[in-house]
Amino acid sequence: MKLRHLFAAALSTTVLGSGLASAQTVFTVSSWLPPTHTLSTVQKNWCDMLEKESAGRMKCxxxxxSVAAPPGTFDAVRDGLADISYTVDGYTPGRFINTQVAEFPFLGDSSVATSVAYQRIYSKYFAPLGEHRGVKALAVFTHGPGIIFNSKKPVTSAADAAGLKFRIGGGNINELSKAMGWNTTLKPAPESFELLSTGVMDGTFFPDESVASFKLSMVKHATTFPGGLYNTSFVFMMNEGKYKGLSPQDKAVVDKLSGEVAARMFGEGWDKVDAASRDxxxxxxxxxxxxxxxxxxxVMDKQDYLETKWAAAAQVKGLKNPKGVLAEFRAEIAKVK
Known part of the structure; x- marks a missing residue:
């Protein structure tokens, strides 16, 4: 009799254990940057928080x-090739319009400030318009202020820049470069080392962090701008079907760690590596x-026209009073601590 009870208890434990295992949600997570890059490490830290906050019900x-090249990452997450990743909106020119508001010059000198403010504006104005439809946007954020880096000479004027060839990441800086008459080529960040080391490009537009992250030892000159020459809009995202399939309890955990929480994590990570790279x-x-x-x-003279052009395009996409939203965004950046 005792043996039968022991067998029943063991069987019950096995069934219970398998039930727990089957109840756990595992997210496949992709990064198109090295594991040591701040975006990869912050993404992992977010996953660790997700597992802890859900008491192990969710893990990564x-x-x-990476499951796709950087420009294909949005569609890869949408289509379920990965459950979680991030991408640069500007890597697919013309696809995302409202998000360009976070890419304008002179926005701010801190990734935390621009990222948190961007998240607030995004949640209030952009998310309801569904420009990132097809995925669950967990957060939006920006890198640190954009800088002109090159291996040839000091760039002290627009004319100096016009004499060099630059890699750029897309978005508003692509339009601004054309307006300035600069020779720029749209390429993902991971290609920078090869482009500069082989002399195909003389320089690149990047935040400070990237000189260290991509080992750009050939860089000899940097030109900074108050608030940055440009910025880059990122989206941190989850496959929509995966999110919808979660229990209400687990959705609440994901939501708790999304928005400003995640935006601030990415911003703080970027500010830290920007400072280390400057050293x-x-x-x-x-x-x-x-x-x-x-x-x-x-730069301002050309950007004024581009902001008017953006406002017209954003209005077509359903954004009311785009210039007012931009002014609110700039004011919000100044508030963030």
Whole structure:
């Protein structure tokens, strides 16, 4: 009799254990940047928080390599090739319009400030318009202020920049570069080392972080702008079907860790590596100069037209009072601590 009870107890434990295992949700997670890059590490940290907050009901399986090239990542998550990843909106030109508001020059000197403010504006104005339809947008964020880096000479004016070839990441900076008459080519960030080391490009537009992350030892000159020459809009996302399939309890955990929580995590990570890269650039002997008033004005003059052009396109997409939203975004950046 005792043996029969022991067998029944063991069987019950096995069934219960298998029930628990089957109840666990595992997300496949993809990153098109190296595991050491701040976006990869923050994504992993977010996954760790997700597992902890859900008491192990949800966890992540971080894939050893990306399921798609950077420009194809949005569609890869939408189609279920991966459950969670991030991408740059500007890698697919013309697809995302409202998000370009986060890519304009002179927005701010901190990724935390621009990212948190962007998330607030996105939640209030952009999310209801569904521009990221097809995925569950967990958060939006930006990198640190964009800088002109090159291996050839100091860039002290728009004319200096026009004499060089640059890699850019897309978005508003693509339009601004054309308006300025600069020779730029749209390429994903991971291709930068090869482009610069082979001399195909003379430089790249990047935040500070990228000089260290992509080992751009050939960089000798940097030109900074107040609030950055440009910014980049990122979306951190989950497959929509995967999200909808979660229990209400687990959806609540995902929601708790999304929005400003995730945006701030990405921003803090980027600010930290920006600062570390600036120190590294000093040891590399990178000559760093600040754009003068004439250079800044030359950019502003072209950007004024681009903001008007963006406002018209955003209005067609359903955004009411785009110029007012942009002004609110800038004011929100100043509030973020």
């Amino acid at each position: 399986n971080i894939l050893p390599k 590294m650039q000093k040891s590399m002997g990178v000559a760093r100069i600040a754009a003068d008033k004439a250079f800044v004005k030359a």
